[in-house]
Amino acid sequence: MIDVTDITNPIATVHATYLTTPSAGDLFQPASDTAQPPAETTQPPAAMVQPPADAPDNRAERCRKYLETLQASISGQNGHDRLLQAACECLRFGLDDATAMDLLRAYNKRAVPPWDERDIERKLSEAHKKVIGDEFGSRLRKQPTGGLSDAVTQAATAPPLVAVDIWGFNGELSQAARSAD
Numbered sequence: 001m002i003d004v005t006d007i008t009n010p011i012a013t014v015h016a017t018y019l020t021t022p023s024a025g026d027l028f029q030p031a032s033d034t035a036q037p038p039a040e041t042t043q044p045p046a047a048m049v050q051p052p053a054d055a056p057d058n059r060a061e062r063c064r065k066y067l068e069t070l071q072a073s074i075s076g077q078n079g080h081d082r083l084l085q086a087a088c089e090c091l092r093f094g095l096d097d098a099t100a101m102d103l104l105r106a107y108n109k110r111a112v113p114p115w116d117e118r119d120i121e122r123k124l125s126e127a128h129k130k131v132i133g134d135e136f137g138s139r140l141r142k143q144p145t146g147g148l149s150d151a152v153t154q155a156a157t158a159p160p161l162v163a164v165d166i167w168g169f170n171g172e173l174s175q176a177a178r179s180a181d
Contacts, residue, residue, distance in 0.1 A: 059140065063093035064103055066139075072110040080123075083108075083115060087127035094137030100124055 066089055073082040086107045090100035104120050115123075 059093045059095055060099050060103065062139070063090055063095060064106065066093070067103055067107045070107070072112065073108070073115065074112045079111065083111070083120070083123045084126055084130075087120075087123045088131050089139070090124070091127050091131040091136055092139045094140050097124060 067086050070086055070089070071082055073079040073086070083104075086104060087100065090103055095103070101120065101124065104124065105117075108114050108120060
């Protein structure tokens with residue numbers, strides 16, 4: 001059994017005791033005292049996503065422009081959701097909290113009524129719970145499409161539509177479009 005008074009490495013102690021994969025014979029038994037913690041990884045955590053060294057760091061400007069395209073946060077019209085969406089986008093651009101707060105304050109100028117500073121901080125905190133793992137900084141990894149939106153690109157490459165006859169609820173014959181595939 002592991003000595004609980006040894007607190008030199010509590011994470012490794014907990015991992016070695018409870019988080020190793022048991023074999024079929026010793027299911028529900030604590031792991032042995034000789035279990036080793038997993039090797040350290042060399043990958044940086046998602047919160048440390050950085051653009052390539054030769055790329056200009058224009059994350060804040062890109063995010064500001066993106067936030068300008070979002071709908072304003074208006075009370076009674078899903079305003080809470082809009083502010084949370086803006087906060088999540090700041091994290092998807094890999095911004096630190098200080099820069100994200102600056103951009104959210106600018107976004108808040110279009111809100112009706114404007115949010116309190118405390119509300120904006122709370123939404124940024126909620127965004128940290130939603131934007132996790134590889135999603136943090138994900139907008140940095142997407143390449144611009146040369147001005148075409150994804151929807152336009154998809155529409156340009158979609159199969160053609162053909163007209164088909166359908167019967168309506170009132171028994172009238174109508175036409176609809178469906179994929180030619």
